[in-house]
Amino acid sequence: MSTTFHCPEAPSRYVRRPCSSPGLGLACREGDRCGYCDDGFEEDVETDAPSVNMSGVNASAVLSALGLLEFGDVSYGRIEHARVPDALRRILRLLNTDGAVEAHARPASEDVGAMGARSFDLGEDGDDFADRVRRLQAVLVYAADSGYSVAWD
C-alpha cells in the first residue's frame, strides 16, 4: 500500500500518446494490437502540480510526526487551503527541533519468521524521513501559493 499527497484542485489534462508496448517487447501494430491500449494509443493524466508518493508505513510516520492525522487517517485525508499554512508551520517546527528528525531513524534489523524465513530491514537514518517531510512541504507550498487544498489517498 502506498499513499500519494497531491493537490486535487490543480488542473490536469488528458494526454494521448502512442502505445508504449512495443518498447516493452510486446507487439502492437496495425491489425495486431497489444490489448492494453486504445488502437495504438494510451491515455494518461498529466499535471504540473507537485505530488509525493510514499509507502503507507512512511506516510503514517510523517502524518503522525506532524500531527496531521486530525485531517484524516493514513488512507485518506484532506487539508483545506485555509489550514495549509498551519501544516507548513508544523513542518518548519519539526525540521528545526533538535533531535525530532533523528527520532525517526530505524536501525537495520534481521528477523527470522516462524517458518524459518529470514527478512531483512535495511533501516534508514533520519535523513530519509526528513527528505519525505521536505517533499510533502513542496506540495504544501505549491498549494499555499496556488489556492489549493492538499489531499492524500
Ligand SMILES: [Zn+2]
Ligand atoms: Zn498497444
